[in-house]
Every structure is written in C-alpha cells, then in structure tokens.
Amino acid sequence: MRFVFRFAFKNIIRQKKSIFVGLIVFIGSLTLILGNSILDSGQKSLKKNFSENFTGDVLITINSDEDLSIIGNQAAGMANMHGQSAKLFNVETSVLPGYARVIDLLSSIDGIESLTSQATGAAELELSNGKKDFIQLFGIDPVSYSKTFDKFQWVEGGMPVSESPGIIISKEKIEEIALNSGTDLNIGDELLLRGFSGTGFKLVSVPITGIFNLKGSVEFISQFGYLDINSFRKLTGMNVNTTEIAELSQAENALLDIENIESFFELAANADEAVLSHELPPTGSLSNKVEEDSPGAQWHFILLKLNKGISEDNFIKKLNMLFAVNGLQVKAVGWKKAAGSFVVLSMIFQGAFNIGLLAVAIIACAIIINTLTISITERTPEIGTMRAIGAKRSFIRRLIIAEVLIIGGISFTGSVFISTVALLPLRIIGIRAPGATASVIFGGEVLYPFITTGALFWTLSLIAPALLITSLAASAKALRVQPVSAMEEA
Secondary structure, three states: OHHHHHHHHHHHHHOOHHHHHHHHHHHHHHHHHHHHHHHHHHHHHHHHHHHHHOOOOEEEEEOOOOOEEOOEEHHHHHHHHOOOOHHHHOOOOOOOOOHHHHHHHHHOOOOEEEEEEEEEEEEEEEOOOOOEEEEEEEEEOHHHHHHHOOOEEEEEEOOOOOOOOOEEEEHHHHHHHHHHHOOOOOOOOEEEEEEEEOOEEEEEEEEEEEEEEEOOOOOOHHHOEEEEHHHHHHHHOOOOEEEEEOOOOHHHHHHHOOOOHHHHHHHHHOOOHHHHOOOOOOOOOEEEEEOOOOOOOOOOEEEEEEOOOOOHHHHHHHHHHHHHHOOOOEEEEEHHHHHOHHHHHHHHHHHHHHHHHHHHHHHHHHHHHHHHHHHHHHOHHHHHHHHHOOOOHHHHHHHHHHHHHHHHHHHHHHHHHHHHHHHHHHHHHOEEOOOHHHHHHHOOOEEOOOOOHHHHHHHHHHHHHHHHHHHHHHHHHHHOOOHHHHHHHO
16 A cells, blocks of 8 residues: 555656646635634634623523523514614513522532523613613623623723612713714713513613623624613513412302302302402412512523533533423523524524535536546556556556545645644734624634634545545546557557
8 A cells, every 4th residue: 555655646746737636625625724713713702702701601591482592582682683673573581480499409509600690671761862772681680790790891880789770881882872862871870761561661760880891792792781680670570470279268169150240249248248358369269479579589591600620511401300300491501592693693604604615615526526537538558558567447546546635635734734824823913803793703803713623624524525536536537548548549
C-alpha cells in the first residue's frame, strides 16, 4: 500500500490538473470551516449569553403543548422581534401550577446553585406628553433575580427595593422612547403602564428606579423592562385558580338536587337559617378558590442555575421524572427551549447556509469528476502500459483513489491552517454585528470566532464522501482502459 501512495504522489506532481482539483477542494473546505466556525461560535456565544444572563441552565414551565420560552408564547416572541405589538396575538402565558410544591421539591435536590422565578408580559406606556409606546416586561423578585443573574451595568439607580414598586429599563429603551415620543425619562419618574389581560385593561403607576446596560446584550431582548412582581400581577391580572373538594351538608345537597325552580323556593322557605346564611357553591361538589396575591403563588417560570460540572441534560431528565412521580403538571427544559425564537433564528440561518454549501459541493463534485475524467483520458497510454505489464484492475483502482485522497488531504489540511490564521486576529478584536438579526446569530453585539471541532467534523464528513465518490467515478473510467489502448496511442 505504501508503494501505491508513493506512486500516486509522483503522479500528482506530474499532473497539472491536480492543482485545479486541489484548489476546488481547498476553497470548498475553507468556506465550510470558516462559515460553520463563525456560526458555531455564535451558537456558543448565544448559549453563554442566555444561560448566564436570561434563562439560566434550566427553565421550569407548565407541562402543556404551548410553545413557551422566557418571552412567553413563541408567536408573541416573534412579533416582538419584528417590531410588532404582542397584544395583537391575544395570547397569555399560562401560570405555573403547584408553584409551592415545585419549590419544595427543588429545595431537596442537590446541584442547584441558585434559582429565581419570573413572569413575562407586555404593556403600553402612557407618557406625560400624551403619546404612547410599547414595552415587553419581565416580572421579577428583585432580590432573588439579582442573586441569580449578575448582568446589569447600572447607568443610574438600581433594583427596586424589596416589596416596593418599581421598574428598571435599559438605556437603549430609554433612548428609543425619547426618539419615538420626544419624552425624556429619568430616575424617579412615574411611569404609567396599561396592561392587557383576559379581564380587560389595567393601569399601574410605578417609579423608574434604575437605568442599565446589559453585560451580555442580544438585540430585541435588551428592550425588555424589569418590573417588580407585585406590580406585574396587578398590571396583568394574574391569579391562580385552584380546585378543592367542598364538604356540603344534607340541606345543601338537597338544594343542588332540585329539578325545578318552584321546588327550590319551597325548600328554601323551610330551610334552616344557618344554611341560608351560608354561601352556596356552584353546581357540583367542587368549588373554585382564588388564592390571595401571595408572594410565591403566581409565576410563569422558575429559572435554575446549576453547579459547575452538572450535566444539564441528565439533570433535566431527573427533574422531569421527579415531577411526573409527584404528579406535578410542570416540565424542565434546557436553555435552547427557554431562549425560543432567538435560537430558532440562529439555527435556521445555519441550516440555510449548509444547505446552500451542499448544493455548491454537488456542483464541485461534478467539476472534479469531469476534470479527473479528462486527466485519465490523457493518461490512457500510461494506464494501458501498466495493464500490459501486468498491473491488476485493483491496483489501478487503488492508485486513482489514492491520488484523489492525497489531493483532498493536502487541500483540507491547508484549509484548516489558513482558517486558523484568518480567525486568530478576529478572536482578539471580534466581529461587530452589522444589524439586529446578525446580533442574534452572533449571540451578542460582538462575536469572537474560533475554529470549532463541530465545523471541522462537518467539513470532513462532507468532503470525504465527495472525494470518495469522485475517485470511484474516475477509477471506473480508468478501469475501462485496455492494454491495447497503449499500443494504439503509441
């Protein structure tokens, strides 16, 4: 086999068309490595940004068919990313059921570094000059949220004081409001919020306690305001409906069994005064009870940060098993599900990029096959002579395959080296996102790309089969050359 590769290498040096084939493979490999490394770097940056600053490592939400993320329903999330008002979709995020029981269960599990709870919604801003604006909101507990996410760089002020109403807004959003409405907002200004819910409109007035920049900023999500949870609940009309069995007396059951209105009043006239003074439940033995606005009852999500070294996937599987065993109608998901539309956009772009390159690769394979075919035609005397002096068909096949693989190997290695050199300065200075969509794909405003193993593996998995196919096609052409051909050419 060593002789075959030595012979193949000498043939490559003699054949000028080998340079053309190598160049095609080099350019294709270089494009794949650079493109996928940048996109993979963006994915890693997006994961780091979201898990550290927005979603945590694990998000707990209601176990339903709703497509939920930290920005609520995906439809509303995509609306926000396209500058539309989420209220147009008339969708409300479901409240997390059994919140207290979930918290009790989480407190008994090892591996959780910190946790906080969150709600998501939207509001219209009623500004002092009579104009309006729109803002997406996270409802938070300022104390636990600050302990879990250290992402705010304060321009002025800070978090609302515990149990006190207040909202914090990014400097970017403050500037956008000033540009759109001509209203300058400052610390201490009362902000009138109009909320949307199934119960109608609600108005809440809260002071601006802080203006911030985000340490890890992704376009769209930096537009969110952070509102204390009690004000958020008043604004959105959040409540938790629970169901419990009501103990009814014989007289109360008799009233429920009445089939006509006359009998009801007849029985009611003879009823005991104690019974009549008791509020009757609705038909059936179940009654709905609306819990008070307790601090721990009404949330949309719980966000967890795990200790270092804990496998997120294994932890999520364990959590979901525990939820099922304990009859809790909640589920745990990873950061990708929690980030929602932001990850979807990045994955769509990467998929489209690779599909486009796959189409180019097919065309490149056709060009390489054609080039090798011409090369083999020119080498008919050589191949015919080898056959005439006893070279077997298997030797010719191995020789052609070895030539193609050597060309491909040298070109791929060269593309890896050039890609590494090209990305080295960008790893230091970064690439600034040219627009809002690019900031989502980059995972932030600036991307620091590097060569990723995923990009190398994907490139190799595409190039290797392509080279094998072209070498087999070329060897099939070579095997059709008969010894007599050498005599004819001579």
